[in-house]
Amino acid sequence: MSGNADIYHEMIVDYSRNPTNYETEDQRKLEDSFFKNTDVIFHDSNPLCGDSIDIGLKIDDNKVTDIKFSGKGCAICMACSSVLTEITKGKSLDDVRKIEKNDILSELGLEQLQAVRIKCALLSLKVLKSALYTYLAKHLDDSQDVDKLKEDAASLY
Amino acid sequence: MSGNADIYHEMIVDYSRNPTNYETEDQRKLEDSFFKNTDVIFHDSNPLCGDSIDIGLKIDDNKVTDIKFSGKGCAICMACSSVLTEITKGKSLDDVRKIEKNDILSELGLEQLQAVRIKCALLSLKVLKSALYTYLAKHLDDSQDVDKLKEDAASLY
Amino acid sequence: MQSTRSTFENLRKDFPILQRTVRDNKRLVYLDNASTTQKPNQVIDSISDYYRNYNSNIHRAVYALAEEATEAYEKTRDKIATFINVKDRQEIIFVRGTTEAINLVAYAWGRSHIKEGDIIVTTEYEHHSNIVPWQLLTKEKGAKLEYIGMDDDGQLILDDLDKYLATGKVKLVTFSLMSNVLGTITDADKIIKKCKAAGVLTLIDAAQAVPHMKVDLEKLECDFFAFSGHKMLGPTGIGVLWVRKSVLETMNPFHGGGDMIREVHKYEATWNDLPYKFEAGTPNIADVVGFGAAIDYLTKIGMDNVREHEVELTKYAIEKLSEVKGIHIYGTKDISKRGGVISFNFADVHPHDVAQIVDGEGIAVRSGHHCAQVLMERLNVAATSRVSFYIYNTKEDIDALVNSLNKVAKVFKL
């Protein structure tokens, strides 16, 4: 394994300081907070490290028209969440379902991340998939389909 | 340590087959059973091996006028119980309190017995001391004295 | 796989303790394997290796040691899954041993699922660890504990089970797959089939089974399954509870603490994913690693070969013991229905005295109630002597035992 610091290239450090599609706790308290106006919100946390992420989605015509995240996490978590929201925005629900872990990891050069940090990197993807099945469970009659999505989320790491 | 079989000299084997001051389960069921006519009975067992001993005492004028045991145990246990009852019979309560483990062990040449078998050898002494404090607790006002006896029994092994 | 016989002859050299002598230079003949087995160098060294090279707490830390320790710990879970044929590693919980496993079920499942009037069914040949937890639970809940009786051949009387199931009140049937006293192999398929038909859950105490024969949980279809590492070449202090996922999901936490939580707030907490929800606190990491080495060792031999070896020894032992005048062997003589455990009594000599005299000859034999006092009552004996075999035992061991019994006969003038 190469030096651990190599993971922390410019992009990740930048994202960690300036996450995209991000709302702070204070912003969420405001009247016009994105999170007060979504079609679905999901929250999850990493029991091992305490990283904690919310994702909110606006969905229209089976498309994710807007997405934001909020919460606390390490640089890896914040960068991956940022990239994930960028990838997701505008995609059809079907395409969102197809997002795989490597879509995120490769974008940030994190394919070699060790197991314990993978959980930091993929927490937001897990939350996104969970948000989606929560939404679909309400709007879809096909419970088998939803179960598959749920399994998908559970087996991420 | 010398050969284990050396422990099993004639006397022990004999006692195990013909215990003295012993009542079988069947005898205890009879009308004139000793155990139906005692001043105190105590029961205890060895949780490690299942040896299980009852001792009954007849007490008169602060003397053990008669004593019997019943129950199940190995040769060591049966021999030691036999010897113990022989020693005890006729003694004043004060003298019974003074009976020590070596009084039994030395009688049978068992001073070198290993720890786990010591419990077989001394179970009946423990039961006797417990029987005594049960009796005294009823007939004596001095609870401190009884407590000491109780401790005595507990610290045997 | 090479010839089985030479495999078993060769492996004795892996067990350093078998090279030692006891009691005035007597060769150690270890025949108390139902209690705990000896360990091969491969297991002993894997534990030292862990402490020498990558000891660390697991799961939470990011540094190198923690990464290596976590991987080794979790790899044992996978090895166990393969060994007992479980598809979902989340169903495998590490515990101290079979006793803790069964108590965990009694607390974390039992306390929320057993109600007044319910019945839990066990058997007359259970180990105390599969009786006492259910006594405690049924007493607390005002439920009832009932027993499947045993016939004189050491087989369960399944009519009893039918009778209890017919009441409609049975919530759990719990039994050992192999008796630790008689060696009887329980007809688990039959019991489970009856229970499934009645919608009743089943728990298998496999402490004596997993070490000695191939067990396939896909086929068994029980709901709870428990065994101990130390009875199968593994270290002391580690065992496994397997619970079917759908049942596990209905269970409350057992111990509260680190690693089993997701989020803790002052007045409430949420739980970690399975199986971690049931593994609170720093686990016995080194011994999990050692347990993995034990499973590797057994896998290499092959569990069918282990069984075959023991069948051969058991047959030989029953034959030889039967030739000694005054020996009474308990349980069935049908080898296909029993494992390598033989309980016997020798004339009127108390088993303790038997054990002590044969110990003088270097032979380690167990005597007593074997944590099965209910069975002792059923057999109407205070105790038995017991020998039990494992992969490193030989026919010479049995010959030595028989010789030493002759010494018992002499001392007690039989």
Added chain:
Amino acid sequence: MQSTRSTFENLRKDFPILQRTVRDNKRLVYLDNASTTQKPNQVIDSISDYYRNYNSNIHRAVYALAEEATEAYEKTRDKIATFINVKDRQEIIFVRGTTEAINLVAYAWGRSHIKEGDIIVTTEYEHHSNIVPWQLLTKEKGAKLEYIGMDDDGQLILDDLDKYLATGKVKLVTFSLMSNVLGTITDADKIIKKCKAAGVLTLIDAAQAVPHMKVDLEKLECDFFAFSGHKMLGPTGIGVLWVRKSVLETMNPFHGGGDMIREVHKYEATWNDLPYKFEAGTPNIADVVGFGAAIDYLTKIGMDNVREHEVELTKYAIEKLSEVKGIHIYGTKDISKRGGVISFNFADVHPHDVAQIVDGEGIAVRSGHHCAQVLMERLNVAATSRVSFYIYNTKEDIDALVNSLNKVAKVFKL
């Protein structure tokens, strides 16, 4: 006793893991001792020696191996009694670790002594293992869990305790003797005095205290006391619960099974003497033996020397870390009130990222909530970085840490 400094310099050679390198040949600098410590050869070898020479189940069998194993197992109990100054060995119960110890109390004492409306008091700086079991218990019983608050210097606010005690409803006050995050040493004497005056029992979580300073239970006068072997040079999987005899005698059994019973009949059982009543099933024998070796090792060094060594390191570390721009250290700077645990944050860099970057330099540092999320909430942080020392750490280790933090500063452009 020879010069202390040379003692501590010499003992590093006893720890094989400290000779290894990590991450591209970097010297291992192990600074996560609050999580688990490394083990000296003396401990590692005592475990191998057990398995190689006298492995056997204990207490019940009469043969030679069992005699030796039982003696070694029980000898550790005596060593522990001496180490923490307990007169009555029957008060010492072997458990897996602190987590199991506290849960045992919650089940075996709590469930029969806590009733609706009762209050259990804990503190804001507890480990999850001293919070979650009480949440579970108080929820089950309709009782309440209350917290002694912490001031900004990391000291408990004992006025809170007075307030709760005044209600007359408090049944137990439970606290750690040393915080695993801040290193704060709790003023146990003061708390216990107040509780005794109010007739309230006290439990001490000593997981972080026993390994690092002299503890005297004759003087402490608490009622329950728990610690883990793996945090004090001992193996994983073994720990101690001490309970005052008069309290222990009021407790129900925890696990049912072998060794904890006196007599088992079909529908009822009676219990073994203390402490065996609370040690059901085959215990972790090998690790009890290893734990004994760890206590011997620490006894030889002397706990006052251990404490002195750590005070020196902690002083040095606080000094050096304070020189790094952007480092914020939590808790008191008064060394007499803290142990060798330092939690800090580094500017806006998340502790995980700090840990990962310093790990690249071979330095094992912990990041996260340290199983103390209630404290994290109190400190208003998501996580901290934590370093914690033990007998084998040196000032060079701290210098290496500080150097690696400069690397973090560079990566994150601080």
